[in-house]
């Protein structure tokens with residue numbers, strides 16, 4: 180910001196010293212006087228009245244008055260005149276710079292009749308002389324003249340009053356007049372001197388005035404210049420003030436900002452101090468830790484050195500390993516190629532395996548029979564005489580006694596074929612008419628005979644091949660045949676534990692396992708299940724929710740695909756083997772509910788579990804459909820009709836007689852089981868001759884299993900036998916029935932496969 184110096188030319192800012200102030204005041208006074216004098220000069224000049232009327236305007240040289248010395252002298256002689264003269268002298272000396280023409284009142288107009296000074300006008304003097312010469316009468320005659328002055332009127336009255344004093348008075352008057360005249364002359368002289376001095380002064384003053392006018396003009400110019408400079412300076416000052424105000428505002432804002440920053444900085448500082456305190460605390464902790472660490476570091480350094488040595492050794496080992504890995508990778512690649520070739524071979528061999536498997540099955544026969552004898556159960560033991568239960572008997576009786584008792588109860592059954600387990604021999608003793616003991620031996624041979632000690636797993640081992648056939652696209656039918664309580668349900672469904680579970684859950688697991696294994700060969704399988712019962716020739720859905728024996732289900736066969744469907748039956752998709760257990764449990768509970776209405780329903784009806792399998796192979800374009808039927812037949816003891824051509828005549832324990840419902844049950848069971856025998860017999864005959872009619876439609880059971888019993892299928896009958904001697908006859912009947920079935924050939928099974 181530029182700061183210009185303030186001009187000292189300003190009248191306000193100019194330092195006013197006493198000499199300068201007095202000088203300016205004098206100049207001002209002079210200028211005012213000059214102005215007045217100028218005005219006076221412009222006006223008609225007032226000349227001093229000399230009281231002489233016709234006296235010229237400019238007085239001539241005046242005579243020195245006898246009173247003139249008194250004008251310059253101090254007041255020594257006459258106090259009154261001296262004081263007057265000294266006062267006027269001192270006044271004159273003081274006011275010489277401002278001379279003023281004495282107003283004598285003697286101008287032309289004044290001389291006409293007005294007295295301007297103490298000198299009496301000449302006309303008046305003349306009048307007085309006239310009045311004096313003319314006497315009192317003349318004075319009375321001119322009253323106007325008498326009124327001119329008081330001095331004139333008084334003699335008039337005196338004349339009128341005292342005429343003796345008139346000459347003296349006249350003399351006095353003349354003396355007075357003379358003195359007045361003298362005084363007047365002295366005044367005139369004095370005034371003339373003063374006038375001259377004044378004229379000189381006026382001239383000096385005029386010169387001074389001109390000089391002062393010039394100075395004034397110069398001063399005015401200067402003043403104007405200074406005013407202009409002042410204006411510029413004031414503009415600059417205004418601009419500077421404005422700029423200053425802006426700067427001040429900026430500074431204010433900056434100051435506020437800096438204050439804010441300062442506050443923030445102070446806050447930061449406080450936080451930093453706190454941080455610092457914390458850091459100090461941390462540092463001290465760290466220092467302690469560091470000292471500890473340095474100790475550890477020394478230890479670690481030593482360890483590190485050792486580790487480095489070990490690391491180098493390992494590095495060299497790793498290099499060797501890397502070379503080895505590279506070699507192995509090469510080998511692996513070669514193995515992969517070999518593996519791919521082997522996979523191809525496996526696929527080829529899988530096809531061969533299927534072919535061979537089927538051939539084996541064919542060699543074994545498309546209808547095969549297994550015989551399984553259940554063990555003697557505690558429930559088989561007779562009740563004690565006191566009526567206690569068999570369980571009570573077992574707890575109260577010794578093991579030896581129990582074994583002895585069991586032996587007595589058990590029928591004479593032997594299993595001579597210890598290698599292939601294909602034979603069962605029953606012996607019965609009877610008394611002849613002569614009273615001799617007659618022992619009859621009945622030997623039977625089947626595909627496999629399972630002794631009472633056989634486990635579920637051993638039984639399934641033989642069946643699992645059929646489950647595999649089902650995956651390969653064959654229809655498989657496994658049914659359990661035997662009298663009530665012989666162990667059909669145990670064989671098919673089994674218990675709840677892993678070891679006791681029956682053929683149905685095991686077959687499903689097998690199917691899932693096989694399907695999983697075949698995934699690697701490009702096969703994808705879909706599985707679904709249904710579970711129904713045939714009771715009194717009526718189909719009931721064991722997975723449904725409707726009331727038993729109410730809904731009408733019909734059996735439909737598709738001759739093209741060889742598949743069988745039951746209308747309105749529940750079909751559940753099966754995604755895991757565990758689902759089958761749930762499915763069986765729900766069916767069992769449903770049957771139990773029905774059993775409350777009618778006793779022992781399960782033993783009086785056929786239950787059929789069907790597992791449908793459909794598979795596709797995306798790589799080969801093949802697809803196949805298989806069906807696994809697991810049938811738990813009703814108790815066979817009610818068969819009282821002949822089975823086929825010469826099959827055993829059952830003892831017909833089922834003739835429960837009076838009960839109509841029981842009779843109806845018995846008849847329907849007999850009918851269906853007889854129909855099954857007839858179908859199998861017909862199939863056997865058809866195999867020989869090829870044109871035998873197969874009576875599938877004679878029962879719901881045979882009609883349902885038509886596609887699983889025909890030449891395109893693989894059938895397995897599990898003959899369940901009771902071990903009890905009391906059931907020997909029933910067992911023999913069953914064995915004869917099973918033998919007939921076993922001897923039947925129903926043609927060659929066909930794989931239901933569709934190429935793309």
Ligand SMILES: Nc1ncnc2c1ncn2[C@@H]1O[C@H](COP(=O)(O)OP(=O)(O)OP(=O)(O)O)[C@@H](O)[C@H]1O
Pocket residue numbers: 552553554556631661662663664665666667668669670781782783812813814899
């Ligand atoms: N192999 C076996 N091992 C142990 N217990 C068995 C065996 N077979 C059957 N049982 C038992 O024998 C009893 C009768 O078996 P199951 O109910 O299976 O006979 P069933 O022929 O199905 O009779 P039903 O025709 O009345 O249904 C059951 O308690 C069962 O647990």
